[in-house]
Amino acid sequence: KQEVTQIPAALSVPEGENLVLNCSFTDSAIYNLQWFRQDPGKGLTSLLLIQSSQREQTSGRLNASLDKSSGRSTLYIAASQPGDSATYLCAVPISNDYKLSFGAGTTVTVRA
Amino acid sequence: DARVTQTPRHKVTEMGQEVTMRCQPILGHNTVFWYRQTMMQGLELLAYFRNRAPLDDSGMPKDRFSAEMPDATLATLKIQPSEPRDSAVYFCASSEYNEQFFGPGTRLTVL
16 A cells, blocks of 8 residues: 655745655655645645656756655755745555555745 | 636535535546545545546445546536535546646535
8 A cells, every 4th residue: 555654744934945845655666746736725736747757857946856766755845935835745646546645745834 | 728627616515415516627638536635534535537437436435425427528426415524625636647637626514
């Protein structure tokens, strides 16, 4: 069974600081890993999808790395802004199925 | 701007009533998922379809939940009879390949 863990559960930083969010998974035989953002009372917004053959993926101020052998992914958000305040979730497919196993998320607060 | 849409956005009902939630996946996406999110359990997959065929509904309480895709543009999740423990946010998501795109959710409150 694929288990996904995100540490820390919550993070508070001053505006401008870089954010580092961690995701670990127990089964390294993954096909891809997806990072989502969820604002309070809203749905999930897909941020980045990293294929298993990739080591990192970038979109604007976001950069996600993937180390399959150690079962880890890290999401970096550069020069954080108050608008980055949200909960960030990572998810990996369960074996070769379409089903995703989600982490519990890291709730980020960026203080102005 | 292609998006997954869900209706209703909010639903308050009494225990024992039937609840139907609807989802319109992104046009061209052939896989549709239903998730439930609660504070205690987080995000749970209830069921999913590929090319309108149900592939897995093992996450659903079969005695009261049912999911269908009458056509490629509509997925439904029905609860009958509803119970207070069904109170949650229900999300629909769709995908074409690997990346999943979520709708805004239906917040269900069963009194």
